[in-house]
Amino acid sequence: MKTMNKRNLILNIVVIAALIGFIIWAEESRSFGAYNQRIFKTCCIYAICALSMNMVNGFTGLFSLGQPGFMAIGAYVTAFLTVSAQDKISIYKIVPISEGMANLHLPFFAALILGGIIAAVFAFLIGFPVLRLRGDYLAIATLGFSEIIRIFITNAQGITNGPTGINRIPNTYMNLYVVCGILALIMIFILAMMKTSYGRALLAIREDEVAAEAMGINLFKHKMLAFVLSGFFAGIGGGLLASLVGAIGPDQFKFTVAYEILLMVVLGGQGSVSGCVAGAFVVRIALEKLRFLDEPIDFGFIQYKGIGGMRMVVFSVLLMLVIILWRKGIFGSKEFSWDRFFGFFAKFKKSPKKEVIE
């Protein structure tokens, strides 16, 4: 047992060191390339959003699809506060921005955190009515919330610049160190939290609400805790996304984003931090690799014209297949562990032997 723990510790150190090494290489070396860097960053940002959804759906056993709304709030707050006053004045063409508003400005990290906090405040406010709902009703209500936010953004031209959106968002800090660092911080926070009594209380609610309440767990308070944290993380994810992309508009926060994140969480394993991160990477990279489906392909004998949105069709079919066939995802609800990793391979080796013994 002791030697096993030591082995796991060493493996952890080796893998973390390798990851850090990889990140430094990817950031500094030219051979990784700007395109791959961008995919890597997008993966990290979506991992944050997947962790946000997992907080509520995976750990607490609720079914919320409010991520696009919270992401939009974080994205717009960060964008609004980091774009310079002159740029804002020149961007807001249809409904000009007032000078006072244009001058509102914060450094990137302050704006990002404020975006998270405002998203969390929204989560708190809508939590009162919606967290009393169960199951599918909660999903519908949160999806509705996301759409309301998007429609508000489309129409509040004076603040959000309406359908045109905001561009020239600075990306000064959007290097791999910052993006991976924020993802790592959030992962560490969640992993630590799930080891506390509060984390266990959330799991208890997931396992059996009636029993959890009978054991003295205030359901509403703990669901609210998960929901507010989830809103905060999605707000941070949205803020990072805005800064990475450089330009945002209401269309980027359609409800389909919630399905994309749902696929990451379900594929990776609801209730598993490592699973969600893995799911986010797999889905984002797959979406990137499936891009060819939207474009014309010449097979020589057949000309595929390329259908816009074909990627999303394939993607939706994948989502359905995963949900039907493989609900537990890559990691189930458990965290990645070396014991399970080696156990997985040991299964192949040992199974014939076992048959002989029996």
Added chain:
Amino acid sequence: MAALLETRDVTIRFGGLVAVNLLNISVDKGDIVAIIGPNGAGKTTAFNLITGVYKPTEGDILLNGEKINGKRPDEIAKMGIARTFQNIRLFKELTVLENVLIATHLNVKTGLFSAVLKLPHARKEEKEMRKFAEFLLEETGLLQFKDEIASNLPYGLQRRLEIARALATKPRLLLLDEPAAGMNPKESEDLTEFIREIRDKFGLTVLLIEHHMQLVMDISDKIYVLEYGRTIAKGVPAEIQANPAVIKAYLGEEDDKDA
């Protein structure tokens, strides 16, 4: 002296069905009191009323003279009433130890952020919670299974775990809903002993629902008999055994089954 638990004309209707009708029970501190009655008599519903799962249509429920009807289940748990469930409701995918730890959460003083940051007082509290949970597992004979997933335990041990979990809330009053269900005579005899033991050790008062007559007659200081939501008899075991209405409604039916 006022009773620890008292219900006053507690009634609940589900549509046209009066599941519990004018229930008046009184449980003195330190006693073991049983509720018996045929299937569908309203026994579990009475537990659900006492623990706040249902609100009574009429009547009051008092704990130590304080009205508790209208309070939420978690508030009632904090006031000192813990329960087990007729259909076992463990946190199935979690370990035995986690199941018990979760039930200590209601007494947690550390805030979320001190807990996440593992500040010294948070560490200390977590350690104490674990010690208490392990102590309860020891007492209930489950310590060797502490890292086992709850749903992997055999049925009898799952019932024990439910009791250990209920004890973790530090209750004054423990409600047991058919704790001997599915047990053979030897096991239910052990359970009788076990219930007495925890009553004495933890200074508990126990209210239990049970179909095993031997256990009920052995253990109870007082018995209430329910039929169709009404209380048709109450008294000490000897009185209940001699009560013709009870024999007809319940014990008689048992005899039919056995025959």
